Amino acid sequence: MKIIAIVSAKGGVGKTSISANLSAALVRIGHTVLAVDLDPQNSLRLHFGVSPHHIGGLARATLAGTEWREAILPGLTGGYVLPYGQVNEDDRQDFERMLREEPELLLRQLESLDLPRDALVVLDTPPGPSVYLKQALSAANVTVIVVLADAASYATIPMIVGLIENYCTKRTDFIDYFYLVNQVDRSRQLASDVTDVINMQLEGRRLGMIHQDQSVPEGLACSQDVLSYDPHSRGAHDFVTCANTLDRILSDQVPAS
Numbered sequence: 001m002k003i004i005a006i007v008s009a010k011g012g013v014g015k016t017s018i019s020a021n022l023s024a025a026l027v028r029i030g031h032t033v034l035a036v037d038l039d040p041q042n043s044l045r046l047h048f049g050v051s052p053h054h055i056g057g058l059a060r061a062t063l064a065g066t067e068w069r070e071a072i073l074p075g076l077t078g079g080y081v082l083p084y085g086q087v088n089e090d091d092r093q094d095f096e097r098m099l100r101e102e103p104e105l106l107l108r109q110l111e112s113l114d115l116p117r118d119a120l121v122v123l124d125t126p127p128g129p130s131v132y133l134k135q136a137l138s139a140a141n142v143t144v145i146v147v148l149a150d151a152a153s154y155a156t157i158p159m160i161v162g163l164i165e166n167y168c169t170k171r172t173d174f175i176d177y178f179y180l181v182n183q184v185d186r187s188r189q190l191a192s193d194v195t196d197v198i199n200m201q202l203e204g205r206r207l208g209m210i211h212q213d214q215s216v217p218e219g220l221a222c223s224q225d226v227l228s229y230d231p232h233s234r235g236a237h238d239f240v241t242c243a244n245t246l247d248r249i250l251s252d253q254v255p256a257s
């Protein structure tokens with residue numbers, strides 16, 4: 001089992017969309033994938049065709065003392081999703097207290113799932129520092145930092161890298177961290193220039209880029225990943241390219257170029 005954490009310091013950069021669509025692309029190239037929602041927004045499940053009325057998930061299971069396994073749901077296209085679950089404010093605080101008291105709760109629970117040896121777990125996280133991000137970084141074998149091609153997003157990179165250095169890089173089971181530039185729009189000069197600068201500066205740690213593509217939100221509106229919604233879209237192509245790069249990193253354990 002390899003654990004891939006999708007993280008960012010800034011909100012709204014596309015972590016949940018990437019967690020869902022990268023999982024779908026990894027399934028497409030032959031992996032067994034479990035996408036895990038570590039964000040109380042509980043929105044990852046919607047990308048997998050799970051009903052908005054479904055309330056089960058890992059937070060509820062932990063509080064009830066039941067197995068996380070029982071809260072896993074099959075997606076429509078071969079992957080699996082473990083939602084955060086719907087909890088009230090008191091329960092959310094209780095769950096976060098449990099996470100604070102046991103820093104490796106996530107890793108323990110994931111190991112207890114007895115997933116196939118070659119399974120991949122993709123963790124969606126809330127933006128910025130939190131008890132969820134700390135758990136995700138403490139468990140991750142690979143961390144993917146999502147950035148937009150803009151100055152505000154770029155400026156937050158040192159903060160997230162600092163956290164990765166704290167929780168990931170000293171562990172012998174940690175492979176490396178990589179950047180994924182999302183919502184790239186080459187039709188705008190500034191966005192295109194910033195993309196080039198980011199690509200240059202992050203060389204060696206680039207997982208790839210995902211273009212701004214309306215198929216991504218449209219797929220979500222239809223409860224589908226972008227590969228199912230529009231397999232020939234630019235977004236679908238980008239996610240498969242990133243999945244192949246990630247696959248190569250995991251099998252070779254060498255940095256991307």
Ligand SMILES: Nc1ncnc2c1ncn2[C@@H]1O[C@H](COP(=O)(O)OP(=O)(O)OP(=O)(O)O)[C@@H](O)[C@H]1O
Binds near residue numbers: 012014017183212220
């Ligand atoms: N490549 C893309 N092309 C077009 N729209 C995108 C793309 N990636 C994400 N979006 C849109 O951007 C918005 C934010 O995406 P998403 O919810 O995945 O971000 P997030 O980082 O998970 O947000 P949060 O920090 O709140 O968890 C959504 O409306 C999503 O559909």
Ligand SMILES: [Mg+2]
Binds near residue numbers: 016125126
């Ligand atoms: Mg999100």
